[in-house]
Amino acid sequence: MNDFSQAFLKAAQLILQFDEGLIEIVTLSLQVSMTAVFIASMISLPLGAALALYKFHGRGLVVALLNTFMGLPPVVVGLVVYLILSRSGPLGALGLLFTPTAMIIAQVCLIAPIIAALTRQTILDANDECHEQLRALGARSSSMMGTLLWETRYSLVTNVFAGFGRAIAEVGAVLIVGGNINHSTRVMTTAIALETSKGDIELALALGMILIMLSLIVTSAVMSARHAAYKIYS
């Protein structure tokens, strides 16, 4: 128990002192994961909705793959992105390896399937509920997608959050493609892994507590925004 109280004190100390190193890695963590969530949502919300609404050959296979990819191992994603971005890989000329951009790419690959699969289910359920209604109001399938995405927006926020949770918490992929370079690609999770490997369990645990707090702050901010919006629209 002593470890925990020590770590808690350490965490409080780091926060209250506005520790420069801490602010740097917290900022980068948020930048990388939020950008990844933003890009993944742009791809996955329409993709998930389209998979729910349009019938086409091989849809079952796509859905099965998507559901499988929800559980992609971060290390494998990291390796694949590494091989693609490596100087010896197909996109090596871009020189993106060991940059925040590489970390964003890896996280997009990790979370896009999660957001898409959850969105497909959300839209599917909503469509079952109000398909007749929308048809009666004269909606065509093209406008149906937009309407359903808008109508389910509150549930979709949760889907997007499932993606954010995965992105901010994973370490395997960003460690491989980012390299955990101090002042350049070090984020919360890779810093925690590093401190653990240095045997500084106390600092590692303190950073872990701060990471969870951070998730809590982001989640509550969005949840209250959602609540406020809900009040305005209904």
Added chain:
Amino acid sequence: MKYCLVKAIAVMVCMTLTPAPTLANSFITLVSTTSTENSGLLDYLIPKFRDRTGIDVRVVAVGTGRALKLGEMGDADMILVHHRASEENFISNGFGVERREIMYNDFVIAGPPEDPVNIRGEHETIRALTLIYEHKLPFVSRGDDSGTHKKERELWALTGVDVSQYSGNWYYETGAGMGATLNIANGMRAYVLTDRSTWLSFKNRNGLDLLFENDPPLHNQYSIILVNPERHPHIKFEEAELFANWLASSEGQQVIAEFTLNGQQLFFPNAQLQ
């Protein structure tokens, strides 16, 4: 409120996509072993080089095996590693040029403070390892193709014991970095071979004692190798060479010598001065 959120996200996206302005005009990428990075040596050394040249050095810390692979793929400008045979192989395969020995320290064997077979009393590494083998006491190996792992396998080879057949029995391969492996050895009350700098800078060692040291086979030489620019034309060869030259210069060597942790020197410079 909602637009605020959208705006905040948009700002975040822009901030990430525009390259952050760096203080230095340029940077080079050094792939190094975890020991040199975790001990704080590079954090001490690099700012001094940057002040002198304006070139920043970005460090990716991995095991020697992976460091060599990253160099081979052209993902680093230079590598700082510690396994001579692999280094010479790397150069003869045309992946690297200009290998230069920079500094050394040594390996030590740590283990449970009660030291059941009393390797403390031994003078030869081979004898100490043989005792551990004879009593089938837990020994934790890196098992990750790092310089330390290769060294450890070489030492076992000298004893004539084929440890791979005991893997999972009393010989445990963690497949992890030095720090993670020390954490495991601590938890298992096992013997472990570690480089001295990681040992001294490691904080979670209250269940481990330094039991065996000071034997010539435990010498640990670090060298820097530049990635072959003929294989990878994008390599920042000139800047990397500048760094290697500086490390091997009397100034760089002095900086290495003056780096201490809790009053103890961790690395001993031994470059041939040019």
